[in-house]
Amino acid sequence: MVFEAINLHGTLRVILEPLSSQMPLVGAVTLFFIRRPVLEINWTGLTNLLDIPGFSELSDTKILDTIASYMVLPNRFACPLINGVNVSQLRFPLPHGVVRIYLNKAADLISKDTFLMGMVQGKSDPYALIRVGTQTFRSKTIKVNLNPEWYEIYEAVVHEAPGQDLELELFDEDPDKDDFLGSLVIDLGEVMKDRVVEEWFPLNDVEHGKVQLKLEWLSLVTDLEKEPTKTLPGQSNAILVVYLDSACHLPRNQFEYTNSESSVKKKNKSNYIKSTKRANLEPSCSVQLVVGNSIQESKISYNTNSPIWEQAFVFFIKNVHSEQLSLEIKDKDWECALGILTIPLYQLLKASDMTLDQRFPLEHSGPNSLVKLKMVLRILTTEEPDPDSVYTGLNALKKGPISIKKKKNGSQPNTPPPTLGSSNVPKTCGNSTVCDPMEKEERQPKDADEIKSELPISPTQSSSSDAIKDMTRTAFESSFTISTLGPQQLPNGVALNEESLGKIQLTVRYSTARHSLIVIVHCCRSLISCSNDGSDPYVRLYLLPDKSWSGRRRTHVKKKTVDPQYDEKFEFTVSIDDIPKRKLDIAVKNNRSFGSHERKELGKVLIDIPNDKLTPGFTQWYKLTNDGLPSKVTENL
Numbered sequence: 001m002v003f004e005a006i007n008l009h010g011t012l013r014v015i016l017e018p019l020s021s022q023m024p025l026v027g028a029v030t031l032f033f034i035r036r037p038v039l040e041i042n043w044t045g046l047t048n049l050l051d052i053p054g055f056s057e058l059s060d061t062k063i064l065d066t067i068a069s070y071m072v073l074p075n076r077f078a079c080p081l082i083n084g085v086n087v088s089q090l091r092f093p094l095p096h097g098v099v100r101i102y103l104n105k106a107a108d109l110i111s112k113d114t115f116l117m118g119m120v121q122g123k124s125d126p127y128a129l130i131r132v133g134t135q136t137f138r139s140k141t142i143k144v145n146l147n148p149e150w151y152e153i154y155e156a157v158v159h160e161a162p163g164q165d166l167e168l169e170l171f172d173e174d175p176d177k178d179d180f181l182g183s184l185v186i187d188l189g190e191v192m193k194d195r196v197v198e199e200w201f202p203l204n205d206v207e208h209g210k211v212q213l214k215l216e217w218l219s220l221v222t223d224l225e226k227e228p229t230k231t232l233p234g235q236s237n238a239i240l241v242v243y244l245d246s247a248c249h250l251p252r253n254q255f256e257y258t259n260s261e262s263s264v265k266k267k268n269k270s271n272y273i274k275s276t277k278r279a280n281l282e283p284s285c286s287v288q289l290v291v292g293n294s295i296q297e298s299k300i301s302y303n304t305n306s307p308i309w310e311q312a313f314v315f316f317i318k319n320v321h322s323e324q325l326s327l328e329i330k331d332k333d334w335e336c337a338l339g340i341l342t343i344p345l346y347q348l349l350k351a352s353d354m355t356l357d358q359r360f361p362l363e364h365s366g367p368n369s370l371v372k373l374k375m376v377l378r379i380l381t382t383e384e385p386d387p388d389s390v391y392t393g394l395n396a397l398k399k400g401p402i403s404i405k406k407k408k409n410g411s412q413p414n415t416p417p418p419t420l421g422s423s424n425v426p427k428t429c430g431n432s433t434v435c436d437p438m439e440k441e442e443r444q445p446k447d448a449d450e451i452k453s454e455l456p457i458s459p460t461q462s463s464s465s466d467a468i469k470d471m472t473r474t475a476f477e478s479s480f481t482i483s484t485l486g487p488q489q490l491p492n493g494v495a496l497n498e499e500s501l502g503k504i505q506l507t508v509r510y511s512t513a514r515h516s517l518i519v520i521v522h523c524c525r526s527l528i529s530c531s532n533d534g535s536d537p538y539v540r541l542y543l544l545p546d547k548s549w550s551g552r553r554r555t556h557v558k559k560k561t562v563d564p565q566y567d568e569k570f571e572f573t574v575s576i577d578d579i580p581k582r583k584l585d586i587a588v589k590n591n592r593s594f595g596s597h598e599r600k601e602l603g604k605v606l607i608d609i610p611n612d613k614l615t616p617g618f619t620q621w622y623k624l625t626n627d628g629l630p631s632k633v634t635e636n637l
Contacts, residue, residue: 006039006040006041007039007040007041008037008038008039008040008067009037009038009040009515010033010034010035010036010037010038011033011034011035011163011513011514012031012032012033012034012037013031013032013033013034013160013163014029014030014031015029015030015031015090016028016029016030017030017090018085020081020082022082024081026081027080027081027082027084027085028078028079028080028081028082028085028087028090029078029079029081030076030077030078030079030090030091031071031076031077031078031079032071032072032073032075032076032077033067033068033071033072033073034073034160034163034164035072035073035133035164035165036064036068036072037064037067037072039060039063039064039067041059041060041063068134072134073133073134073159073160073164074092074095074133074134074157074159074312074314075091076090076091076092077091078090078091088243088245088310088374091310091312092241092243092312093159094220094241094376094378095157095158095159095220095239095241095314096158096159096160096161096192097158097161097192097217097218097219097220098155098156098157098158098217098218098220098236098239098380099132099155099156099158099166099188099191099215099216099217099218100153100154100155100215100216100218100235101130101137101153101154101155101156101166101213101214101215102151102152102153102213102214102215102216103128103130103139103150103151103152103153103154103211103213104149104150104151104212104213104214105147105148105149105150105151105211105212106126106128106147106148106170106209106210106211106212107146107147107200107209107210107211107212108146108147108208108209108210109124109126109146109147109148109170109181109182109203109208109209110124110146110181110182110206110207110208110209111123111124111146112124112172112174112179112181123144123145123146124144124145124146124172124179124181125141125142125143125144125145125172125173125174126141126142126145126146126148126170126171126172126173126181127139127140127141127142127170127171127173128150128168128169128170128171128211129168129169129170129171130154130156130166130167130168131166131167131168132156132157132158132164132165132166132167132188133156133157133158133159133164135156135157137154137156139152140152141173152234153232153233153234153235154234155218155234155235155236155316157239157314158188158192161188161189161191161192162187162188162189162190162192163188163189164188164189165185165186165187165188166185166186166188166191166215167183167184167185168183168184168185168186168201168211168213169181169182169183170182170183170203170209170211180205180206181203181206181209182203182204182205182206182209182211183203183204183205184201184202184203184204184211185204186201186213186215188217191215191217192217193385194217194385195216195217195382195383195384195385196214196215196216196217196382196385197213197214197215198212198213198214198215199212199213200212201213202556202568204553204570205553207554208556208557216382217382217383218380218381218382219380219381219382219383220239220378220379220380221378221379221381222353222354222378222379223379223381224349224379226379226381227320227379227381228380228381231318236316236317236318236380237317237318237319237320237379237380238316238317238320238377238378238379238380239314239315239316239317239377239378239380240291240314240315240317240325240345240348240375240376240377241312241313241314241375241376241377241378242289242312242313242314242315242325242373242374242375242376243311243312243373243374243375243376244287244289244298244309244310244311244312244313244371244373245308245309245310245372245373245374246306246307246308246309246310246371246372247285247306247307247329247339247362247369247370247371247372248305248306248368248369248370248372249305249306249366249368249369249370250283250285250305250306250307250329250338250339250362250365250366250369251283251305251338251365251366251369252281252282252283252305253283253331253336253338281303281333282303282304282305283303283304283305283331283332283333283338284300284301284302284303284331284332284333285300285301285304285307285329285330285331285332285338286298286299286300286301286329286330286332287309287327287328287329287330287371288327288328288330289313289315289325289326289327290325290326290327290328291315291317291323291324291325291326292315292317292318292323294315294316296313296315298311298313299311300332317345317377320345320346320348320349320377320379321345321346321349323344323345324342324343324344324345325341325342325343325345325375326340326341326342327340327341327342327343327371327373328340328341329362329365329371337364338362338365338369339362339363339364339365339366339369339371340362340363340364340365341360341362341363341371342363343356343360343375345377348375348376348377349377353376354376354377354378355374355375355376355377356373356374356375357373357374357375358372358373359371359372359373360372360373500526500528501527501528501602501603501623501624501625501626502524502525502526502527502528502562502588502602502603502623502624503524503525503526503621503622503623503624504521504523504524504525504539504586504588504603504605504621504622504624505521505522505523505524505525505619505620505621505622506519506520506521506522506586506607506619506620506622507519507520507522507617507618507619507620508520508584508607508609508613508614508617508618508620509614509615509616509617509618510576510579510614510615510617511571512576512615514571514573515573515574515575515576516571516572516573516574517543517571517572517574517579517582517609517614518569518570518571518617519541519553519569519570519571519572519584520567520568520569520570521539521541521555521566521567521568521570522565522566522567522619523563523564523565523566523567524537524539524562524563524564524566524588524624525563526562526563527562527563527564527588527602527603527624528562528590528602528603529562530590530592530602533560534560534561534562535560535561535562535590535602536557536558536559536560536590536591536592537557537558537561537562537564537588537589537590537591537602538554538555538556538557538558538588538589538591539554539555539566539586539587539588539589540552540553540554540586540587540588540589541553541554541570541584541585541586541587542584542585543572543574543582543583543584543585544582544583544584544585544606545582547585551572553570553572555568556568557591576611576614579609579611579614580609580611582609583606583607583608583609584606584607584609585604585606585628586604586605586606586607586622586628587601587603587604587628588601588602588603588604588624589601589602590602601626602624603624603625603626604624604625604626604627604628605622605623605624605625605628606628606629607622
């Protein structure tokens with residue numbers, strides 16, 4: 001035995017279909033990982049050498065690549081349980097849709113380039129990496145700019161929604177190693193609901209920075225009338241899905257062509273006579289598929305003239321009326337074509353359900369050479385969301401009619417308690433998308449090419465959002481107790497007791513699917529005012545005992561307020577068995593400028609996480625103290 005244990009951490013989706021009237025009541029089981037899992041192997045014996053840095057990365061990558069080729073989207077493992085089940089349809093169903101990604105610009109990125117041994121701050125050379133499943137896109141690099149503009153368009157096939165995410169990372173390009181500038185993850189299931197999402201998204205794991213994206217969900221239809229009449233460069237109006245099944249009766253080599261004029265000339269050459277023994281071997285075939293400028297290659301089927309591939313390929317189509325699919329079967333050993341097929345895509349427009357599923361005769365091949373294909377064409381179209389639906393996706397706060405409807409019905413939203421500081425409440429846009437409270441201009445583009453980004457929110461909308469938070473909080477009210485300490489003294493000489501440090505509202509739950517502890521920082525109330533204009537608070541989080549830089553999480557800074565609203569979500573990767581050993585360290589801090597004498601620490605809270613409430617989750621108000629530790633006196637919030 002070469003290893004003691006092997007563990008895969010990831011989201012595995014299991015589908016039981018089709019339903020059957022006979023035992024075991026389902027026709028097949030389909031398994032696949034939504035994204036590449038995390039691999040952990042405990043090698044034993046001589047194979048411990050594979051744990052050496054460098055070797056371990058190489059071996060793990062090879063093993064994960066093999067797993068991904070079978071069980072990571074778009075690949076699926078299907079096991080039929082009864083006869084008559086179409087396994088190919090289970091393994092390669094049509095995609096759920098296409099997401100069109102407009103990478104517009106970023107702002108307020110952190111500076112990574114320094115000069116004079118770090119004494120002089122420079123700028124960054126940012127570029128973006130975008131991933132949807134196994135599809136990866138890289139933007140151009142913008143030199144020496146903390147507010148880069150790309151205005152690039154990408155299109156990605158979405159096989160499972162909800163399920164798949166859009167992942168974006170920003171990096172500073174350097175000659176040696178690129179520096180991390182922030183990341184974000186967007187649930188494509190929510191984009192599918194909202195159809196069009198256009199937001200400034202805050203970047204995670206960095207002090208500041210945001211990126212502007214526009215996401216369009218494109219549905220797959222067979223109605224040719226919905227074909228877009230005009231498309232921008234980089235945009236497609238259809239997709240072609242090709243299921244490559246198998247071929248039969250292929251020639252062993254190019255000398256066996258019976259419908260090729262050149263075969264007669266080749267048989268007279270001495271090279272043909274010398275290679276007769278080798279030519280009698282069965283070919284090892286792969287298939288090259290070409291549509292426009294897109295070229296894709298199948299795996300190799302070794303030593304057979306009736307190869308089976310069972311692979312699916314997706315092509316983006318710019319013009320369904322003029323483009324064509326070109327297919328070439330190649331012999332790996334002879335490096336020659338054993339058959340060619342060309343199919344204009346307009347033939348699919350006339351076919352039933354825009355689908356062709358048959359055996360096609362090959363050109364420049366044997367007299368009985370055939371290839372079995374299934375081709376499906378679908379038009380890409382943007383559909384309007386249901387106007388009567390309540391938006392719960394990324395556009396919930398942008399369109400959110402909940403507070404408006406409450407007011408029309410005559411019920412007044414609850415307002416937060418008055419505070420000693422500024423009454424200004426920061427605003428949020430979309431799902432954790434932060435709007436600068438100083439920006440009050442209308443949400444309109446400044447010119448024809450600029451994408452809308454800011455969302456105006458009136459004071460009534462801001463206060464009504466607190467009422468919604470209070471309503472949702474009551475469902476998970478907890479009985480946690482936090483103690484109060486004795487009086488403290490501020491630097492300005494004002495006496496202060498712990499009750500006036502304010503409070504913070506958090507939601508804590510555990511996601512078994514992601515193996516993560518999820519903490520949502522909702523808001524703070526009645527914080528200390530560090531100046532006449534309030535404070536500039538942000539929230540810092542650790543999952544103790546890890547206090548490393550990589551384990552640090554923090555919200556965005558809210559300017560000039562003592563009642564900040566965040567609604568930002570953070571994840572800590574940790575097993576549920578380790579939760580009793582961990583503790584949440586939450587600190588609210590003032591983002592003071594260098595050399596300022598303003599108060600830095602606004603309050604802390606240390607939270608023991610109860611196992612019995614993790615799965616459903618709980619939302620709780622916590623009183624802030626100076627050190628976060630409970631005292632002898634406790635008080636239910």
